Amino acid sequence: MGTTLVAKAFGPKVVLHEVSLQLRPATIHGLVGVNGAGKTTLLNCIYGLTAPDAGTIGEASGRRVRELTGVLPYEPYFYPRLTGLEYLTFCRQARRQPMVDVTGWNQLFELPLNQYAEQYSAGMKKKLALLGLLIQDFRYLILDEPFNGLDLETNLLLREILLGLRGQGRGILLTSHLLGALTEVCDEVTVLAAGTVQRHYAAAEFGQLAADLQSGDYQQKLALLRQLL
Numbered sequence: 001m002g003t004t005l006v007a008k009a010f011g012p013k014v015v016l017h018e019v020s021l022q023l024r025p026a027t028i029h030g031l032v033g034v035n036g037a038g039k040t041t042l043l044n045c046i047y048g049l050t051a052p053d054a055g056t057i058g059e060a061s062g063r064r065v066r067e068l069t070g071v072l073p074y075e076p077y078f079y080p081r082l083t084g085l086e087y088l089t090f091c092r093q094a095r096r097q098p099m100v101d102v103t104g105w106n107q108l109f110e111l112p113l114n115q116y117a118e119q120y121s122a123g124m125k126k127k128l129a130l131l132g133l134l135i136q137d138f139r140y141l142i143l144d145e146p147f148n149g150l151d152l153e154t155n156l157l158l159r160e161i162l163l164g165l166r167g168q169g170r171g172i173l174l175t176s177h178l179l180g181a182l183t184e185v186c187d188e189v190t191v192l193a194a195g196t197v198q199r200h201y202a203a204a205e206f207g208q209l210a211a212d213l214q215s216g217d218y219q220q221k222l223a224l225l226r227q228l229l
C-alpha cells in the first residue's frame with residue numbers, strides 16, 4: 001500500500017508537497033517529523049478522511065485502502081451512551097462480522113467494558129480504540145501516536161502486540177515522537193519535514209537517525225537554552 005506524489009493544501013497553505021511512501025506487508029513503518037510537519041494530514045489522505053489535491057493512494061490488489069485498513073486516530077472519538085462493549089460490537093457489526101469473545105484481549109487492557117466509553121480516561125479511550133482494531137482482521141493499520149497516553153505496562157504490551165501483528169504479515173504505519181519506541185519496533189522510518197520526505201531510514205541506519213535529530217537545529221536550540229536558563 002502506498003502514496004505516490006500526494007499533495008495537499010489547506011487554502012493557500014501547502015501542507016504536503018508530492019509525498020511518496022510505501023507501506024509493505026509484514027513491516028512496521030514509522031512516520032516522524034516536527035509538530036506541524038504534515039504527518040496526520042498524510043495519514044488522513046491515505047485513509048480517505050482528507051481528499052488529496054493530487055497524487056494517488058492505492059494497494060497492489062486494487063482493493064480500496066479503507067476496506068483493508070484500520071485506523072487509530074490521535075484522539076479517538078466515541079458516540080455518547082455507548083458502552084465499551086457496545087463500541088466493540090459496533091466495530092465488528094459495521095463490517096458485517098459477528099461479535100467475538102473479547103475476554104482474553106481485555107485481560108490485557110482491563111477496561112470497564114460495561115461503562116460508557118465517553119466517560120473513560122484518555123488512556124482508556126486509546127486502549128478501547130486499539131481493542132476495536134485488534135478484534136478486526138485488517139491487513140494494514142494506521143496508528144497516529146499509539147504510545148501516547150498509555151500507561152507504562154500497556155506501552156510495553158503494545159510494542160509486543162505490534163511485533164506480533166507484523167509477524168502475522170500485517171503492515172503498520174505509525175507516527176510517534178518517542179525515538180526509543182520507534183527504533184525498537186520499526187523496520188524503517190520516514191522523516192517528514194515541511195510536507196516533504198526529508199529522508200528515509202532503514203533499521204540499520206537508526207543510529208544515523210538519532211544523530212541527525214541531535215545535530216544542526218537542535219544544537220542551536222541547546223545553545224539558546226543555555227543562555228535562557
Ligand SMILES: Nc1ncnc2c1ncn2[C@@H]1O[C@H](COP(=O)(O)OP(=O)(O)OP(=O)(O)O)[C@@H](O)[C@H]1O
Binds near residue numbers: 035036
Ligand atoms: N483542516 C485544516 N485546515 C487548515 N490547516 C490545517 C488543517 N489541518 C492541518 N492543517 C495544518 O497543516 C499542517 C500540518 O498539520 P498536521 O496535523 O498534519 O501535522 P503533524 O505533523 O501531524 O503535527 P503533530 O506532530 O503536531 O501532530 C499544520 O500547519 C496545520 O496547521
